[in-house]
Amino acid sequence: MAPAPRTALVPDPHGPGGRLQPLAEDGNPLGPPVRTPDLAAAVAEREAAEQPRWVWAAADSAYAPLLPLRLARCHDLRLTEALLLGHDGAWGAPRSLGAAWARLRGLPVPADLPESAGPDDQDGLFAPDRLQLPPGTDPLAAVVAVHAEQQRRTGSIADPATRARFRLLVAAESAGGLLAAEMSHDGLPWRADIHDRLLTELLGPRPTVPGTHPSRLAELAVELQQALGGRPFNPDSHSQVLRAFAEQGIQLGSTRSWELNRVDHPAARLMTRYKELSRLHAAHGWAWQDAWARGGRFRPEYVVGGVVSGRWASRGGGALQIPRILRRAVVADPGWTLVVADAAQLEPRVLAALSQDAGLARSAAEGDLYSALAATAFHGDRDKAKLGLLGAMYGQTSGDIGPLLATLRRRYPTAMGYVEAAARTGEDGGIVRSRLGRTCPPPSADWLDLTEAPESATEAGGRSARARGRFTRNFVIQASGADWALALLAALRRRLTALESGADRPHLVFFQHDEVVVHTPLNLADQVAAAVADAAEEARTLVFGDTPVRFPLSATIADCYADAK
DNA sequence: TCGACTGGCGCC
DNA sequence: AAAGGGCGCCAGTCGA
Numbered sequence: 318m319a320p321a322p323r324t325a326l327v328p329d330p331h332g333p334g335g336r337l338q339p340l341a342e343d344g345n346p347l348g349p350p351v352r353t354p355d356l357a358a359a360v361a362e363r364e365a366a367e368q369p370r371w372v373w374a375a376a377d378s379a380y381a382p383l384l385p386l387r388l389a390r391c392h393d394l395r396l397t398e399a400l401l402l403g404h405d406g407a408w409g410a411p412r413s414l415g416a417a418w419a420r421l422r423g424l425p426v427p428a429d430l431p432e433s434a435g436p437d438d439q440d441g442l443f444a445p446d447r448l449q450l451p452p453g454t455d456p457l458a459a460v461v462a463v464h465a466e467q468q469r470r471t472g473s474i475a476d477p478a479t480r481a482r483f484r485l486l487v488a489a490e491s492a493g494g495l496l497a498a499e500m501s502h503d504g505l506p507w508r509a510d511i512h513d514r515l516l517t518e519l520l521g522p523r524p525t526v527p528g529t530h531p532s533r534l535a536e537l538a539v540e541l542q543q544a545l546g547g548r549p550f551n552p553d554s555h556s557q558v559l560r561a562f563a564e565q566g567i568q569l570g571s572t573r574s575w576e577l578n579r580v581d582h583p584a585a586r587l588m589t590r591y592k593e594l595s596r597l598h599a600a601h602g603w604a605w606q607d608a609w610a611r612g613g614r615f616r617p618e619y620v621v622g623g624v625v626s627g628r629w630a631s632r633g634g635g636a637l638q639i640p641r642i643l644r645r646a647v648v649a650d651p652g653w654t655l656v657v658a659d660a661a662q663l664e665p666r667v668l669a670a671l672s673q674d675a676g677l678a679r680s681a682a683e684g685d686l687y688s689a690l691a692a693t694a695f696h697g698d699r700d701k702a703k704l705g706l707l708g709a710m711y712g713q714t715s716g717d718i719g720p721l722l723a724t725l726r727r728r729y730p731t732a733m734g735y736v737e738a739a740a741r742t743g744e745d746g747g748i749v750r751s752r753l754g755r756t757c758p759p760p761s762a763d764w765l766d767l768t769e770a771p772e773s774a775t776e777a778g779g780r781s782a783r784a785r786g787r788f789t790r791n792f793v794i795q796a797s798g799a800d801w802a803l804a805l806l807a808a809l810r811r812r813l814t815a816l817e818s819g820a821d822r823p824h825l826v827f828f829q830h831d832e833v834v835v836h837t838p839l840n841l842a843d844q845v846a847a848a849v850a851d852a853a854e855e856a857r858t859l860v861f862g863d864t865p866v867r868f869p870l871s872a873t874i875a876d877c878y879a880d881a882k
Numbered sequence: 883t884c885g886a887c888t889g890g891c892g893c894c
Numbered sequence: 895a896a897a898g899g900g901c902g903c904c905a906g907t908c909g910a
Contacts, residue, residue, distance in 0.1 A: 551906085553904095553905055553906065554905085554906060555888085555889060555890080555905095555906075555907090556906085556907085557906095571889075571890085572889080572890075573889085573890065573891085574890085574891075592890080592891080593891090595904095596890085596891065596892070596903095596904075597892095599903085599904050599905070600891090600892070600902090600903060600904060601892085623901080624900060624901060625900080626899085626900065626901095628894080628900070628901075629901095630900095630901060630902075631901090631902075632902085633902090633903095634902095634903095635892075635893085635902055635903060635904095636893095636902090637892090637893055637894075637901070637902075638891090638892040638893040638894090638901080638902060638903075639892080639893075640892060640893080641892090641893085663894095664894095664899095707899095708898075710898090710899075711898040711899050712897095712898060712899075713897080713898045713899095714896085714897045714898085715896070715897045715898075716897085780896095780897095783897090787898065787899065788899065788900090790899080791898085791899035791900075792899080792900090794899085795894090795899065795900065798894095829893070829894065830893085830894045830900095831894070832894085
């Protein structure tokens, strides 16, 4: 396939205009800059004509103002800069356009600006000075130059296969930038009335005085007090809770729920319940709804590559930590429905594909991986198979997991050797990369905090080395899983663009590590489900090439998120 | 009074 | 003896 033509795009700092410039694959200009008074119209026209790969500083400054216009592909300089910095051993250096430009020109490199926060702080995102360019610098010239440099650096990766995978990573990460902007713009359908009903059922009516506890929480606090001797205390204060339990002769090391659950006392159950409800109220209660879920849509801000492993993070609204119970409030619009798909057992499948362990790959070739593993190596005990494999991927050594790991080591030496090699690399201070070439951060002072350690420096050093070993062990899997998920998103997004129903089109409205939700006109739901399956297969081939491992994505059609699967 | 930190728990 | 990876967010706590 011939590479797409490229076009640099820079919006004017104020107003609807902007400038465009055609570029060759290597970043060299193919013509002079073109100024347009109506950037959205000019971009739409060129997109219809040739679907170029749009080259811009960052989606939030260049793409968000163009929405709801949909563009097929882009090269996001900020996201790519972060990938390249990590790859080149400069992990964490500033990645703004201005920073990349400064490095190119040997100028002082500006630090990245703090990100915006809060649902009402959208304006700061579009301010042109976020590009961090020195005064008087032409932003278009900077975009063109930094892009050319990024293409050069990517092209200098020696191994052709590694280079090709890194290019795929750049394209997929950039597509993630497109999608994140679109999902924030479209929002996740959110029924405030259902949310409110759930809250009222669990917590009592919404308090009329802001900042006060809803009735059920207040009642629980009183019941707790009575169960613990009647002395008033604040159930939100750990130290007061510990003291109140201690006065009843119950010594707790913490107020963690698993510890409370082991205590046979009425107050322990009340405390657990209080904490559950209190958390729901504080994190996803009425205040959250007011802030994040107005107008029938939940509009979080997604942070592409916000996690070192390449997983997305979110800013504000806790988009990736919505309690399962609140999925009840995610309901398709009338005439629309949801297609919900999640990858089953993504990480063990990633391990099988990465390590090319023939035995594990057989277990991952279809169906339930843990059952297949159990049948082969654990006398049919699925729980043991799952526990053992998860422990191997996380570097767990506690509990009764030793024998399970020994079994896995015997039966799947290649797979276990793979994660153990990654762990050793980390322990020795080395770096590891995902399948597509995302690099883990190097060791830092965080890994070797000797100040508080009561034991010797040697012991503390060993402990921190093992901690970093667990990190790199998990990184290769989690990050390669994120590679796959990004490829899936890009492939699915492309397929969805091709589906239409009158003026309506299905669109991705949610993505959470290994799960996607598409909001679609009813009559397209089956085609969306098929597109999901096709996209999963495409991602598998793109990321892992020739592997017997399958990455099944079970798609369910349901009007309500809570009813899926 | 405010920022940094901690404990704890939501999600994967 | 302790012994599981990655996040974001809240209330409480503590110190500047």
